[in-house]
Amino acid sequence: MLTDRRRTLALLGCIIVLALAAAWVDLPSNPGIHIHLGPIDFDREIELRRGLDLQGGLQVLLEADVPPEELVDPGAMDATRAIIEQRVNGLGVSEPLIQLSGGRRIIVELPGIEDPERAIETFGETGLLEFIDAGRSFLPAGTVVTTTEQLAAATPVAAAATISPETPARQLTITATESATATPTVVLTPTLPSKPEGPVYQTILTGRHLTGAAVEFGDLGLMEIRFQLDDEGTALFAEYTRNSVGQLMCIVLDKQVVSCATINEPIPSGGVRITREGGFSPEEAESIVIRLRYGALPIPLRVETNRTVGPTLGEDSLQKSILAGAIGLTTVALFMLLYYRFPGFLADAALLIYAILVLALFKLIPVVLTLPGIAGFILSVGMAVDANVLIFERMKEELRAGKQLRLAVEQGFSRAWPSIRDSNFATLITCAILFWFGSYFGASIVKGFALTLGVGVIVSMFTAITVTRTFLRLIIDLDVVKHHRWFGV
Amino acid sequence: MFDIVGKRYWYYLVSAIVVVPGLISLILFGLNFSIDFTGGSIMEVQFEEGSAVQPAELKELFGEYGFGDTLVQSSQGNVFLIRSKTLDQETKRAIQGEIEERYGEFTELRFESVGPSVGGEVQRRAYLVVAMAAVAILLYISFAFRHVTNPVRYGACAIIAMVHDIFVVVGLASIFGVLYGWEVDALFLTALLTVIGFSVHDSIVVFDRIRENSRRYAGLPIEGIVNHSIIQTLDRSINTQLTVVFTLTALLLFGGITIRSFVLTLMIGIISGTYSSIFNASPLLVEWERRPELLIYALSLLVPPVGLAAGLFFGLRGDERSRPWARGCLVAAVIGALCIGGLLLLRGMLPV
Numbered sequence: 001m002l003t004d005r006r007r008t009l010a011l012l013g014c015i016i017v018l019a020l021a022a023a024w025v026d027l028p029s030n031p032g033i034h035i036h037l038g039p040i041d042f043d044r045e046i047e048l049r050r051g052l053d054l055q056g057g058l059q060v061l062l063e064a065d066v067p068p069e070e071l072v073d074p075g076a077m078d079a080t081r082a083i084i085e086q087r088v089n090g091l092g093v094s095e096p097l098i099q100l101s102g103g104r105r106i107i108v109e110l111p112g113i114e115d116p117e118r119a120i121e122t123f124g125e126t127g128l129l130e131f132i133d134a135g136r137s138f139l140p141a142g143t144v145v146t147t148t149e150q151l152a153a154a155t156p157v158a159a160a161a162t163i164s165p166e167t168p169a170r171q172l173t174i175t176a177t178e179s180a181t182a183t184p185t186v187v188l189t190p191t192l193p194s195k196p197e198g199p200v201y202q203t204i205l206t207g208r209h210l211t212g213a214a215v216e217f218g219d220l221g222l223m224e225i226r227f228q229l230d231d232e233g234t235a236l237f238a239e240y241t242r243n244s245v246g247q248l249m250c251i252v253l254d255k256q257v258v259s260c261a262t263i264n265e266p267i268p269s270g271g272v273r274i275t276r277e278g279g280f281s282p283e284e285a286e287s288i289v290i291r292l293r294y295g296a297l298p299i300p301l302r303v304e305t306n307r308t309v310g311p312t313l314g315e316d317s318l319q320k321s322i323l324a325g326a327i328g329l330t331t332v333a334l335f336m337l338l339y340y341r342f343p344g345f346l347a348d349a350a351l352l353i354y355a356i357l358v359l360a361l362f363k364l365i366p367v368v369l370t371l372p373g374i375a376g377f378i379l380s381v382g383m384a385v386d387a388n389v390l391i392f393e394r395m396k397e398e399l400r401a402g403k404q405l406r407l408a409v410e411q412g413f414s415r416a417w418p419s420i421r422d423s424n425f426a427t428l429i430t431c432a433i434l435f436w437f438g439s440y441f442g443a444s445i446v447k448g449f450a451l452t453l454g455v456g457v458i459v460s461m462f463t464a465i466t467v468t469r470t471f472l473r474l475i476i477d478l479d480v481v482k483h484h485r486w487f488g489v
Numbered sequence: 490m491f492d493i494v495g496k497r498y499w500y501y502l503v504s505a506i507v508v509v510p511g512l513i514s515l516i517l518f519g520l521n522f523s524i525d526f527t528g529g530s531i532m533e534v535q536f537e538e539g540s541a542v543q544p545a546e547l548k549e550l551f552g553e554y555g556f557g558d559t560l561v562q563s564s565q566g567n568v569f570l571i572r573s574k575t576l577d578q579e580t581k582r583a584i585q586g587e588i589e590e591r592y593g594e595f596t597e598l599r600f601e602s603v604g605p606s607v608g609g610e611v612q613r614r615a616y617l618v619v620a621m622a623a624v625a626i627l628l629y630i631s632f633a634f635r636h637v638t639n640p641v642r643y644g645a646c647a648i649i650a651m652v653h654d655i656f657v658v659v660g661l662a663s664i665f666g667v668l669y670g671w672e673v674d675a676l677f678l679t680a681l682l683t684v685i686g687f688s689v690h691d692s693i694v695v696f697d698r699i700r701e702n703s704r705r706y707a708g709l710p711i712e713g714i715v716n717h718s719i720i721q722t723l724d725r726s727i728n729t730q731l732t733v734v735f736t737l738t739a740l741l742l743f744g745g746i747t748i749r750s751f752v753l754t755l756m757i758g759i760i761s762g763t764y765s766s767i768f769n770a771s772p773l774l775v776e777w778e779r780r781p782e783l784l785i786y787a788l789s790l791l792v793p794p795v796g797l798a799a800g801l802f803f804g805l806r807g808d809e810r811s812r813p814w815a816r817g818c819l820v821a822a823v824i825g826a827l828c829i830g831g832l833l834l835l836r837g838m839l840p841v
Contacts, residue, residue, distance in 0.1 A: 308600040317745035328739035382733040419697035423690040430686035
């Protein structure tokens with residue numbers, strides 16, 4: 001008996017410690033965990049992550065733009081993801097999410113982004129930069145061209161990229177410091193096997209030879225883009241410009257001509273400046289630089305799914321669901337108290353601990369909270385109560401059958417357990433299937449719902465059983481409950 | 490004491506009254522799938538106060554860009570919901586520029602676009618998901634009840650109750666789709682699977698009691714055991730139901746409008762789940778013991794080819810017991826085929 005009571009007390013201690021720890025995590029002003037002990041450096045911010053539907057933002061599902069029958073190299077796909085991640089970080093969004101989904105898709109989620117279109121343009125385009133020899137033909141900006149590089153990239157690149165930058169046709173000049181003379185040569189490569197329409201232009205250089213790119217202000221305070229070539233690139237560029245003075249060279253980004261310029265002089269230094277009459281707009285320049293800086297995507301992508309939610313819609317939904325959740329929970333707590341009296345009160349206490357624990361888990365895992373996720377959480381409260389209802393109904397039956405209070409409580413728990421276990425397991429199975437389905441096509445709302453409901457069900461089994469039972473045992477040991485009426489019998 | 494098992498045919502009738510209209514609507518009108526499943530774009534824009542844009546004007550503008558079958562809905566506060574075929578970035582930008590030019594400044598509240606290939610894949614995957622959930626649950630119940638005689642019956646009866654709830658929810662979605670333009674989207678699928686989980690959850694609670702009682706009262710008639718078990722768990726079923734209804738009602742009344750149809754679907758599905766676990770799943774266990782042919786007839790009615798096959802099977806067996814069964818199956822199959830065929834014909838005649 002004594003060891004029993006000691007165990008109950010120990011359990012109560014554990015529950016209190018756990019609840020306090022969870023309550024600390026739940027504090028809105030939680031400073032996060034920062035441990036700096038000798039060699040150990042541990043930093044972890046603790047905050048509730050809100051989904052796109054609650055704070056607004058952009059979710060994009062990008063798919064490899066290659067023919068469906070063709071296999072996509074997983075390594076290349078991963079490299080693509082990494083480059084997108086770098087580009088997104090260049091955008092300065094907080095808490096972006098970039099992940100592979102299946103073999104040929106990448107999900108990008110950017111909460112709270114202000115200009116979704118510019119963002120897609122920045123991270124979603126292939127970013128293949130080419131300098132092509134246009135011979136004597138001037139190509140207006142925006143022209144889609146075929147180049148030797150594109151044909152050489154063994155993967156049969158499917159039609160033009162679906163997203164393309166807005167490039168007003170404005171004249172551009174490329175300048176360098178030294179001058180020299182050269183004989184013009186027009187190089188037009190013969191048509192390659194893969195039946196391209198129109199002429200194929202010779203690629204002189206690609207973005208691979210870039211070592212850095214930056215936005216700068218030019219002489220007139222206009223924005224220009226400056227980039228630096230590596231040694232090999234410098235040599236190639238110098239060689240070409242020396243031989244082609246007076247001809248046109250075009251800069252092509254993702255198969256589209258950005259600008260064409262006449263080569264006035266050879267450029268041996270490897271430092272190149274792109275200017276445009278009127279300058280670039282800051283956003284455009286930034287977007288181009290980010291693409292240049294992190295290199296081309298190994299696999300071309302197209303936007304398959306695009307969801308944008310404005311911030312006002314999200315904020316409004318959050319306020320309303322919190323209010324609804326609070327009202328729902330209060331009603332349930334009142335119902336339990338009125339119907340089950342004393343145990344109902346204990347169940348409510350367990351419910352409070354449940355809410356504290358689940359919220360702490362949401363922050364720690366972290367679960368991204370979405371609108372359906374909140375609904376999932378509120379539903380799981382129903383499940384938590386269900387476990388208690390099952391137990392209390394069982395206890396009442398045992399009491400009515402004339403059993404002692406202590407025995408009735410223990411049997412209530414042990415007899416209700418199989419149905420709680422089996423029924424909750426069935427719900428967990430559906431949660432798992434929903435989670436899998438949600439991850440498959442990047443429906444974070446479906447995933448969020450499955451995760452919150454699943455976490456809720458697991459925690460509810462702990463609180464409804466362990467916590468309520470500990471409370472009840474303790475109360476019975478204290479011998480304060482005198483009447484069965486307290487149990488609603 | 491209530492005699493639920495004795496009055497089971499009345500309860501089956503109630504189920505039929507609820508399910509049949511939904512099924513008819515489903516055959517006649519199908520489901521109103523959202524862009525999640527079909528691909529397409531939704532744009533929600535809000536014009537500044539005082540702007541007098543008409544939905545028809547926006548529709549016309551989309552038509553000029555080759556998006557003829559665009560739907561435009563207007564709601565309070567100069568908000569317009571525009572549904573069209575999948576817009577790519579360039580077209581979207583061009584159209585938005587044009588809108589701004591003609592009708593003035595606006596804010597884009599929401600933009601969703603799903604490519605047609607993803608939509609089709611999601612739809613296929615959705616059927617797979619529902620089927621997987623059913624199989625997983627059947628397996629789990631058969632496992633959990635493995636010590637009972639005929640564990641598969643428990644699984645199968647839970648599945649029948651589950652199918653009942655799926656029909657209620659999907660039928661409702663079809664009817665509301667016709668009446669109020671409800672869409673079947675990824676959230677609807679989420680609600681449906683949750684309903685499945687809860688339906689099975691409820692069935693298991695009652696089954697668990699039957700499992701316990703059939704051990705305790707071995708030898709007594711199954712009607713009594715099942716009825717007793719239902720009565721014993723009735724308090725629990727109603728109370729749990731109430732708590733869920735409380736929370737969902739709060740969400741329905743005070744929650745955001747975006748999840749209103751989701752919450753309503755959940756609520757109706759969960760009520761149906763409790764009903765079916767008490768009044769269908771458990772009495773069906775009795776039915777299976779007493780008059781299994783009724784189950785086969787019901788299946789024949791819903792899926793005529795199965796009835797035809799069963800009818801032939803019993804007919805060929807040709808013993809005393811099988812002959813009336815064969816007739817019953819064939820009659821049910823013919824009636825089922827006539828009903829379904831008639832509805833399909835009617836559907837063909839409906840103006841789309």
